[in-house]
Amino acid sequence: MTPERDILAERALAVRRDVVRMIGVARSGHLASSLSIVDLLVWLYWEVLSLRADEPSWEGRDRFVLGKGHGCPALYAVLANKSFFPREELWSYRRLGAMLQGFPEIRRTPGVDAPGGSLGQGLGLANGLALALRDRTPAPSVYCLVGDGELQEGVFWESAMTSAHFSLDNLLLLVDRNGRQMEGATEDIMSLEPLREKFLAFGWAVEECDGHDFASMRNVLGRLGSRRGKPGCIVAKTTLGKGVSFLENDPSGGRMVLGRESMDKALRELEKGGD
Amino acid sequence: MPTPERSTRDAYGQALIDLAAEDISVVAVDGDVGSATRAARFSVLHPDRVFNVGMAEQDMILTAAGLALGGKNVYVSSYASFLVGRGYEQIRSSVAIPGLPVKIVGSHCGVTVGEDGASHQMLEDLALMRAFPDMTVLAPADYVSALGLLKNAASSRGPVYIRLGRAPVPDVYADGDEGFVPGGGRVLREGTGVTVCCCGIMVSEALRAAEVLARQNICAEVIDCFSVSPLPARIILDSVHRTGCCVTAEEHFARGGLGEAVAALTSSAYPVPVKQVAVFDKFGQSGSPAELQEYYGLTASQIVSAAVQAWTMRRR
Numbered sequence: 314m315t316p317e318r319d320i321l322a323e324r325a326l327a328v329r330r331d332v333v334r335m336i337g338v339a340r341s342g343h344l345a346s347s348l349s350i351v352d353l354l355v356w357l358y359w360e361v362l363s364l365r366a367d368e369p370s371w372e373g374r375d376r377f378v379l380g381k382g383h384g385c386p387a388l389y390a391v392l393a394n395k396s397f398f399p400r401e402e403l404w405s406y407r408r409l410g411a412m413l414q415g416f417p418e419i420r421r422t423p424g425v426d427a428p429g430g431s432l433g434q435g436l437g438l439a440n441g442l443a444l445a446l447r448d449r450t451p452a453p454s455v456y457c458l459v460g461d462g463e464l465q466e467g468v469f470w471e472s473a474m475t476s477a478h479f480s481l482d483n484l485l486l487l488v489d490r491n492g493r494q495m496e497g498a499t500e501d502i503m504s505l506e507p508l509r510e511k512f513l514a515f516g517w518a519v520e521e522c523d524g525h526d527f528a529s530m531r532n533v534l535g536r537l538g539s540r541r542g543k544p545g546c547i548v549a550k551t552t553l554g555k556g557v558s559f560l561e562n563d564p565s566g567g568r569m570v571l572g573r574e575s576m577d578k579a580l581r582e583l584e585k586g587g588d
Numbered sequence: 589m590p591t592p593e594r595s596t597r598d599a600y601g602q603a604l605i606d607l608a609a610e611d612i613s614v615v616a617v618d619g620d621v622g623s624a625t626r627a628a629r630f631s632v633l634h635p636d637r638v639f640n641v642g643m644a645e646q647d648m649i650l651t652a653a654g655l656a657l658g659g660k661n662v663y664v665s666s667y668a669s670f671l672v673g674r675g676y677e678q679i680r681s682s683v684a685i686p687g688l689p690v691k692i693v694g695s696h697c698g699v700t701v702g703e704d705g706a707s708h709q710m711l712e713d714l715a716l717m718r719a720f721p722d723m724t725v726l727a728p729a730d731y732v733s734a735l736g737l738l739k740n741a742a743s744s745r746g747p748v749y750i751r752l753g754r755a756p757v758p759d760v761y762a763d764g765d766e767g768f769v770p771g772g773g774r775v776l777r778e779g780t781g782v783t784v785c786c787c788g789i790m791v792s793e794a795l796r797a798a799e800v801l802a803r804q805n806i807c808a809e810v811i812d813c814f815s816v817s818p819l820p821a822r823i824i825l826d827s828v829h830r831t832g833c834c835v836t837a838e839e840h841f842a843r844g845g846l847g848e849a850v851a852a853l854t855s856s857a858y859p860v861p862v863k864q865v866a867v868f869d870k871f872g873q874s875g876s877p878a879e880l881q882e883y884y885g886l887t888a889s890q891i892v893s894a895a896v897q898a899w900t901m902r903r904r
Binding site: 372376418419420426427428430431434436437438439440441442443444445446467468471472474475478479 | 649650653657677678682
């Protein structure tokens with residue numbers, strides 16, 4: 314284990330604890346779905362994205378679009394840990410008048426680059442951003458993270474055609490392939506496989522990685538670096554509820570609302586993981 | 589009257605060309621109907637500033653929203669039936685809620701689309717777009733006002749919907765006329781007998797109706813309500829204070845359009861009888877634009893009879 318990787322793992326653990334706390338305090342929100350993207354976000358925000366926390370609207374920044382808006386507790390916790398806003402804001406998540414809404418809002422939250430809330434719309438927004446920014450020197454990159462279930466929305470594939478047609482090589486899509494959606498397994502409800510081949514057929518450069526292994530993420534990003542003229546896609550295999558044992562194995566797909574006791578249990582597990 | 593040669597959609601390509609000369613951030617998103625919406629005239633001059641995303645209205649709206657997030661001054665256009673119909677939820681989630689300054693240009697509105705029939709004759713766009721908080725909704729009457737509104741929309745800080753038509757319409761304004769701003773309206777003819785609030789193709793019909801009414805000693809005040817949302821409330825209320833009754837006229841369903849907007853305004857601020865000239869409870873169908881206007885009662889004579897009814901009901 315390299316020292317940098319230790320640091321990322323530490324940060325991911327801290328973010329996970331904040332995610333559990335904020336959803337626990339709010340008694341509302343999608344915990345398991347948020348936990349599955351924590352490692353991907355930590356990797357992006359600490360290692361990949363070019364940003365300025367003290368200047369959230371810096372024109373030269375890379376943009377991040379969260380397609381699966383219900384996973385925003387992970388994004389909020391990352392932004393707070395990156396000092397985009399005070400960490401205390403996390404505890405009013407989903408409350409009336411809060412900076413942190415149930416789904417991301419650009420006008421309320423520093424560091425949120427795009428609206429999210431309606432599934433399937435993230436990639437189209439990211440395309441527009443990539444088109445708007447690609448003539449700048451240097452051209453900022455646009456990163457878009459979507460859930461696998463939302464790939465069932467038709468508009469996503471309209472947008473997937475657009476990304477390739479306009480040769481958006483400043484666009485990188487990450488698919489959180491946790492294999493679950495609201496009512497069960499994606500492959501039972503509306504199968505997505507073969508996913509890699511679908512993206513290839515749409516004209517994308519595609520790589521697969523372990524969405525909880527930073528070395529694996531680095532590796533595929535390196536391989537996608539040479540994708541001249543093509544949008545890049547990383548299909549990241551993840552585990553719903555990652556880091557909390559009873560959520561990882563939850564047959565309901567993490568739809569349960571955590572009570573006080575389960576929240577404490579989850580935090581104890583995450584604290585142990587930090588040792 | 590000379591045969592009209594210009595439609596409101598003709599102003600679209602010209603507005604983009606004029607705007608692009610002053611503002612390098614102006615871009616257009618098109619859905620493979622650029623010849624019909626007139627965006628094509630712009631793309632010939634500035635191919636690098638038009639993004640044709642193909643037949644994909646939902647993606648068009650998202651691409652436009654993303655371009656706006658990236659700092660571009662974006663116009664997105666297609667047939668209104670599909671742009672605001674199929675793209676409604678994208679407009680709601682990715683333009684209206686975040687309040688992005690995307691200019692949504694719906695062409696081919698109303699029955700005067702003609703032979704294509706009901707699927708292409710959008711009659712509920714004003715209702716859909718008016719329902720959003722902070723969405724500016726504009727319905728120009730002719731080429732000149734369409735050009736002015738399209739260009740003035742560029743400086744809007746929030747989303748704007750602009751309703752355009754396919755068929756050529758008579759000129760109401762002179763070339764170079766100005767002042768077509770959101771929230772505005774224009775008193776085209778002063779009167780004390782009845783207020784006629786109208787938009788789009790019904791403005792020239794209202795002016796013709798006013799001539800007929802004048803011969804019956806009813807002096808109609810005709811207001812071009814090109815800003816359907818926000819309404820030119822002060823102009824309308826000042827007028828109904830004087831006239832005590834009102835007629836609305838629009839090429840739109842009676843539900844949710846200009847008529848209901850004016851009725852809501854007057855009922856809360858200064859209640860007067862309001863009679864609507866609009867399409868009541870039926871979809872469009874195929875036919876020539878003139879036949880359809882007659883069939884659906886979108887003519888000067890309908891405005892005359894509504895005005896007479898409103899006038900007899902007035903309370904002064």
